[in-house]
Amino acid sequence: MSQVIIGMADENLVADLMSLLEEMDGFTVRAVAKSPTELVDLASRLEPDVVFVHETLGIEPVSQTIRDLANRRPSTAVIQVSQMRTPTLVIKAMEDGARGVVAYPFAYEDVSTRVIAAAEWSEHMKAVLAGAAVTNTTRGEVVAVVGAKGGVGTTTVAAHLAFDHLRDHPQDKVCLVDVDIEKGDVGAIFEVRQSVSIADVAKVSGDLSPHAVHDAVIRHESGLHLLLAPLDVREGEFVSPEAIRAIVSLLRREFDLVVLDGGGHVSPAQAAVVELAGECLVVTTPDVLSVRAMRRRMIAWSALGVREEPGFKVLVNKVDRASLFPANAVTKLTTAHVVETQIPYSPRVLEASINDRDPRAVTEVAWWSLISSLRVELGLAKAPVTASKGRSKRGTNAQATTATPKGRQKGERAGRGKAVAQPDEGAAATAEPGPAPEPVAAGRSRESGAVGLETVGILPAAVLLCLIGWQTAVTGFSFIYAGHASSVASREYAVTADAGDAERAARAAVPSSLRGGLSVAASGDRVSVTVPVVKGFPAGLPTSLTSTRTVVREQ
Incomplete structure (x- = not known):
């Protein structure tokens, strides 16, 4: 008191x-x-x-x-x-x-x-x-995530970085700050309602206190702390570089990790974010416009003295192998450090989190492995200790061990060949009539008979494996088109609210071989599409596959 x-x-x-x-x-x-x-x-x-x-x-x-x-x-x-x-x-x-x-x-x-x-x-x-001067000078880490331009996935990467760090280090306090003043979407990703924003904190930045910041920070149910962008774009004029410096300086004392979403639009606020961050990650996509925008932005930041180009780290997002612009070409177009982690173009993986507005809805292990690898390259986590090196050494020793008997067997075969050849040469020199014995040929004839018996025994198993492989391919084919048809039907149902239109859209989205048994059921906010599965052999296999999608209605 x-x-x-x-x-x-x-x-x-x-x-x-x-x-x-x-x-x-x-x-x-x-x-x-x-x-x-x-x-x-x-x-x-x-x-x-x-x-x-x-x-x-x-x-x-x-x-x-x-x-x-x-x-x-x-x-x-x-x-x-x-x-x-x-x-x-x-x-x-x-x-x-x-x-x-x-x-x-x-x-x-x-x-x-x-x-x-x-x-x-x-x-x-x-x-x-009293002689107990503050000795705890530990300050939280600050990571800025900025985009080469709009739409490259800056906010998604920043939000999932912060969430993954908190999940991996639940004892840490993590704050995600939306500094994209004009088009901030952090509030939409986490579906939180705000009464105050970073603009309200910036208004009192001249006499800032921890109490004022804590009043503006929202604690999400996941444990993540959020400082959101203002709803009214006119309040962005209060978020000056001086205000951001004061806010970030105070947040570093209150949180273990501060992730700044700088957005994809050039502004004085974004320049301040780039300058203050310990690590600055630039998100780009493998296309000419994004890489060009990234280069121009880095040149501008270097000219303004904010940060030199080699001080940036670049993440290539939405990598598509079918793209004409290879992702590996980004490394050759910048002197910044391009991280080894590349995020593939996978809209279906993030669809659930976008619809539910909660990053926890992403259940793909591969996605979180990529985010964890990115955190390691940013210095936010330690690389996992694995036995891969030990396994490789053991594998090398095993190969060397197995190579010795093979070499020995090869030498033995050569020795036997020479031993057999010498009597033949002697017989030719004495010119004795009669054919010479062929022990090797007799062995080959016996081996040929064994191979024939093994082939007859393996043939049914090979046919069964082929049938299983064919059935798996057909089932996967039906599964892919079931998911595609349900997505098309849900979008059509979201627009027209007519189950008939949704069914017609689903039929048009699948091949003619699947249209005969296709059915669509729409009720409430869910649309289910059932497609038939072609069977190679009867018993015990499903005859149809059903895919369900949630209808997202725009308010």
């Missing part, structure tokens, strides 16, 4: 200030002084955390009273109360030793912000004066 002393002669002002302090948690008024001498004496005896001093208290200047309080109680935070709060007056009060200035009539936000900041400063000073 923070102790407060009020130095005012006006009882009305004292009553107003005390009513405001009573509404705040953690503050209690210990005494009220009517003169400077009484105020200094009470501060010496009661050792308060915060002292309010009115500018007209006593006949001596308020600056002298503030200096006396600072000399007697260096750990006490003094707040000057004045009729007007002007920049000149604030500077003069701070030079005298005050921690802030509040004006009357009092406003709750003004008073609460000043008194909370003053109480935190007083607590820190008490620890320093």
Whole structure:
């Protein structure tokens, strides 16, 4: 509980200030002084955390009273109360030793912000004066994710990076900040409702306190903390580079990891994000326009002195092997470090998380493995310790071991060949009539008979394997078209709300061989499509496959 002393002669002002302090948690008024001498004496005896001093208290200047309080109680935070709060007056009060200035009539936000900041400063000073100076200088890591241009997946990568780090390190505090002021989508990805944003924090960035930031940060049910972009784009003018520096500096002291979504649009805010981050990841896609935009952006940042091009890390997103622009070409077009992790073009994998507006809906292990690998390359996680090197060494030894008998057998066969050839040569030299014996040929004839028997025995198994492979291919074919038809039918049903139109769209999306047994069922917000499966042999195999999709209706 923070102790407060009020130095005012006006009882009305004292009553107003005390009513405001009573509404705040953690503050209690210990005494009220009517003169400077009484105020200094009470501060010496009661050792308060915060002292309010009115500018007209006593006949001596308020600056002298503030200096006396600072000399007697260096750990006490003094707040000057004045009729007007002007920049000149604030500077003069701070030079005298005050921690802030509040004006009357009092406003709750003004008073609460000043008194909370003053109480935190007083607590820190008490620890320093007691010899327990703060030794914990650990600051959280800051990673910025910016896009080469819009639509390359910047927000998705930033959100999943933050979420995956929290899932891997549940003891850490992770904050995701949406600095894409114009088109921020972090709130949409996590489906959170906001009352305040980064613009509201930026408005008070000149006198920022942890209390103001915590009021603006939203704690998602997953445990992730979110600081969102403003809903009104006009408030973006408050988010200046100076404000971002103050906000990020405070967040680094409060969180273990701060992920900044800088968006894909050039702005002073984005430049500040790139400058402040320890690691800056530039997301691009393997196409000419994105890579060109990435190059132009890096050149601009280097020219402005924000960050040199080799200081960036580049992620190639939406990699498609069928694309004419190879993903490996990005490495040759920039001096920045292109990470080895490449994210393939996989809209179906992220479809569930986008529809549910929750990254936890992505259940593909391969996707989270890619994100974890990306975190390792950004220095946010340690590379997993595996036995791959040990296995490779064991494999090498095994190959060497098995190679020795093979070489030995080869030598033995050569030796036997020479031993057989020598009697033949001797027989030719003595010119004895009659055919020479052929032991090797007899062995080959016996081996040929064994191979024939093995072939007859393996033939049924080979036919069965071929049938199983064919049935698997047919089932996979039906499964793929069932999913495609359900997606097409759900989109059509979302637009027309007509099950007949959805069925016609589904039939048009599959080959003619599957249309005969295709059926569509639509109810509520779900559309199910059933397609037949061609069977190679009867018993025990499914005759149809059903795929269900959720209908997303635009409000």
